[in-house]
Amino acid sequence: MAEEKKIKKPHGVARLIQGKCIACGARCQMPCPKDAIEMNDQGEPVIILEKCSGCRKCLKVCPVDALEIYYTPQEEKILAEIAARTKAAAPAVEEIDKEAAETLARLKEYRGVWVFIEQTAGEPAQVSWELLGIGAELARTLGVELCSVVIGGGVENLCQESFSYGATRAYLIDDPIFHHYRTEPYYKAICHLVRKYKPEIVLMGATGLGRDLAGAVATELQTGLTADCTGLAIDDRRFLLQTRPAFGGNIMATILTESTRPQMSTVRPHVMPLPQRDVSRRGEIIRETVPGKEADFAVKVLEIIDTRKEGDVDVAAAEVIISGGRGMCAKENFDILQELADELDGVVGCSRGAVEAGWMPAERQVGQTGKTVRPKIYFACGISGAIQHLVGMQDSDVIVAINRDRQAPIFEVANYGIVGDVLQIIPALTNRIREMRTQRRG
Amino acid sequence: MLVVACIKQVPDTTQVKIDPDTGTLIREGVPFILNPFDVHALEESLRLKDKYGLRATVISMGPPNTEVTLRKALARGADQTVLLSDRAFGGADTLATSMVLASAIRRLSQAEEVALVICGQQTIDGDTAQVGPGIATRLGYAQLTLVDCIEYVDLPARKVKVRRKLRGRHEVIEAPLPALITVTREINRLRYPTVPMRLMAEEAAITLWDNQKMGLDEATIGLKGSATQVRRIFSPERARGEILGDGANEPEKAAQLLLGKLIEKDLLYL
Numbered sequence: 001m002a003e004e005k006k007i008k009k010p011h012g013v014a015r016l017i018q019g020k021c022i023a024c025g026a027r028c029q030m031p032c033p034k035d036a037i038e039m040n041d042q043g044e045p046v047i048i049l050e051k052c053s054g055c056r057k058c059l060k061v062c063p064v065d066a067l068e069i070y071y072t073p074q075e076e077k078i079l080a081e082i083a084a085r086t087k088a089a090a091p092a093v094e095e096i097d098k099e100a101a102e103t104l105a106r107l108k109e110y111r112g113v114w115v116f117i118e119q120t121a122g123e124p125a126q127v128s129w130e131l132l133g134i135g136a137e138l139a140r141t142l143g144v145e146l147c148s149v150v151i152g153g154g155v156e157n158l159c160q161e162s163f164s165y166g167a168t169r170a171y172l173i174d175d176p177i178f179h180h181y182r183t184e185p186y187y188k189a190i191c192h193l194v195r196k197y198k199p200e201i202v203l204m205g206a207t208g209l210g211r212d213l214a215g216a217v218a219t220e221l222q223t224g225l226t227a228d229c230t231g232l233a234i235d236d237r238r239f240l241l242q243t244r245p246a247f248g249g250n251i252m253a254t255i256l257t258e259s260t261r262p263q264m265s266t267v268r269p270h271v272m273p274l275p276q277r278d279v280s281r282r283g284e285i286i287r288e289t290v291p292g293k294e295a296d297f298a299v300k301v302l303e304i305i306d307t308r309k310e311g312d313v314d315v316a317a318a319e320v321i322i323s324g325g326r327g328m329c330a331k332e333n334f335d336i337l338q339e340l341a342d343e344l345d346g347v348v349g350c351s352r353g354a355v356e357a358g359w360m361p362a363e364r365q366v367g368q369t370g371k372t373v374r375p376k377i378y379f380a381c382g383i384s385g386a387i388q389h390l391v392g393m394q395d396s397d398v399i400v401a402i403n404r405d406r407q408a409p410i411f412e413v414a415n416y417g418i419v420g421d422v423l424q425i426i427p428a429l430t431n432r433i434r435e436m437r438t439q440r441r442g
Numbered sequence: 443m444l445v446v447a448c449i450k451q452v453p454d455t456t457q458v459k460i461d462p463d464t465g466t467l468i469r470e471g472v473p474f475i476l477n478p479f480d481v482h483a484l485e486e487s488l489r490l491k492d493k494y495g496l497r498a499t500v501i502s503m504g505p506p507n508t509e510v511t512l513r514k515a516l517a518r519g520a521d522q523t524v525l526l527s528d529r530a531f532g533g534a535d536t537l538a539t540s541m542v543l544a545s546a547i548r549r550l551s552q553a554e555e556v557a558l559v560i561c562g563q564q565t566i567d568g569d570t571a572q573v574g575p576g577i578a579t580r581l582g583y584a585q586l587t588l589v590d591c592i593e594y595v596d597l598p599a600r601k602v603k604v605r606r607k608l609r610g611r612h613e614v615i616e617a618p619l620p621a622l623i624t625v626t627r628e629i630n631r632l633r634y635p636t637v638p639m640r641l642m643a644e645e646a647a648i649t650l651w652d653n654q655k656m657g658l659d660e661a662t663i664g665l666k667g668s669a670t671q672v673r674r675i676f677s678p679e680r681a682r683g684e685i686l687g688d689g690a691n692e693p694e695k696a697a698q699l700l701l702g703k704l705i706e707k708d709l710l711y712l
Binding site for chain 2: 019022023024025026027028029030031039041043061063064120180183184187207208209211212214215216218219220222223224225226227228241245246247248249250251252253254255256257258259260298299300301302303304305306307308344376377388390394397398399400401402404406411413414415416417418419420421424425428429432433436437440
């Protein structure tokens with residue numbers, strides 16, 4: 001061996017694979033020790049070959065594997081030669097990274113899955129129960145306890161309610177200070193609990209309140225927070241895999257909190273299924289108090305105005321949704337959808353296009369800027385299926401699409417599609433249901 | 443006293459398309475725009491300038507070409523802008539982003555008192571709504587998100603009264619200054635820059651703060667200061683369904699086929 005001439009191993013240079021970069025915000029540029037990466041106006045890296053040492057640091061941080069190492073043909077030849085020589089040699093023992101081991105040990109102090117129970121004037125938000133459903137799955141995989149965090153004024157009954165939905169322990173902070181939600185007292189209360197009991201995962205609903213609170217808690221605890229998740233799972237290192245739509249729903253990203261705890265996520269309402277409620281389940285209530293009195297908090301809630309109107313329809317809560325888009329052609333044609341909805345105990349929803357045309361009110365809008373829904377059946381009538389709409393309804397159990405244009409993207413998410421005129425097909429459907437019902441009764 | 447608007451330049455995600463063959467993003471020709479929510483944050487800061495005589499300051503963290511967007515803010519009436527740009531800021535998640543923005547605001551407040559910080563409720567590329575709360579928490583400012591109306595600012599008493607828009611309700615809140623407000627798009631209607639203002643903005647100097655100037659610990663900013671890491675990015679999976687019948691020529695028959703399917707799957711009860 002010693003006689004063999006030592007060959008210097010070529011490192012190659014980093015190269016951008018065309019069309020894969022998503023302009024994520026110059027992640028690749030940061031770790032480069034040689035200042036070999038410039039960003040162009042499109043936000044893509046330009047690698048200065050004279051400077052690049054082939055260290056691969058940029059490859060490691062790229063979320064879409066858009067960088068590769070390029071070798072010249074001569075270098076390829078040398079590599080092949082080295083590979084041939086070392087083939088017989090024993091594989092190198094992987095060095096244990098001391099720093100990584102210490103981090104892992106620190107993370108292990110954190111155990112348990114927590115769900116924040118959101119309430120307004122004592123009325124719980126349904127997303128909290130949905131989170132107990134997914135939280136139970138995560139806790140089972142990890143072999144840890146599922147706990148609820150109940151904060152408010154006169155809200156002890158919500159602890160038992162959280163047991164009915166699967167929690168086995170509830171941390172309760174019950175004080176008139178918490179009667180109305182205010183960021184500062186709430187975030188300080190949660191940080192107090194987290195520092196004392198050290199959970200590994202904290203979940204909150206991605207509602208207006210949940211996002212207001214989670215952002216403050218994560219910043220105070222200096223830990224990772226992933227917004228508006230639609231998927232949660234545990235990997236082989238016990239890390240939480242948080243999946244969410246990115247880029248306006250055009251792509252999905254899986255995000256991790258590698259070196260801090262707890263791992264925090266807000267989760268979009270109506271995406272996780274509601275678990276079975278079982279009132280016979282029991283759990284343990286841990287009562288906590290936090291230092292602080294009303295005089296410490298200068299923010300005051302002066303008034304709460306109920307903006308729900310008489311006869312309001314909650315699209316997000318419906319089991320059957322008949323949605324119409326621009327293809328409905330006119331406001332009057334939504335009556336056809338209402339007739340079908342009446343037969344199916346459903347509600348009429350719509351796309352952004354229908355709102356912009358003035359055919360439907362904004363509260364009925366499904367999609368990125370409207371509501372997220374997860375009904376048993378979703379009918380998309382005359383809706384082409386822009387990505388912003390799909391984001392709001394793609395988790396429905398069954399999707400039926402009716403559209404004139406066979407090429408419309410809505411057919412890509414639909415379980416059943418009919419290519420044709422929605423103004424003919426929907427009445428035909430309604431009539432057929434009525435006929436069949438009369439026959440049965442007769 | 444200052445009102446500080448935090449703005450971000452983003453790719454127009456409504457114009458992004460997916461290559462059906464490779465499943466990758468087609469970004470070619472997608473323009474960079476001022477985040478649509480931040481336009482309203484900027485406008486609100488200008489209204490506060492007009493009404494209360496606050497000095498409107500606009501800050502943005504981003505690559506050097508963000509300068510173009512800052513000039514547009516000047517053309518609308520901002521008094522001064524600061525571009526926070528450094529390679530060390532790159533690849534930041536919301537925690538590391540709020541670190542840089544909060545530090546910049548703290549720095550501004552050393553020269554002149556800050557009354558209010560205004561942000562858009564979220565961006566259209568990240569959609570997190572987390573940077574505003576991050577800044578408020580770091581600075582210890584009162585945090586008021588999803589505001590659709592600033593009722594008044596009482597500068598001598600150091601108070602602000604706002605209305606927050608939540609699902610099914612409005613909250614009317616009084617808070618002490620300094621406060622951080624994130625605004626919805628309904629809060630105001632936009633003004634448009636005049637030609638002389640535009641010309642002035644072209645000439646104006648944009649202040650640049652890099653990390654040499656800011657002096658932040660590199661472990662707290664950019665990729666290194668981020669608590670979250672993107673493990674994977676992928677296209678949403680789509681299950682191909684079936685097309686039933688010939689809806690164009692035989693609508694009744696197609697409707698009947700669909701009903702059959704729904705009954706078969708126990709989705710419909712007659």
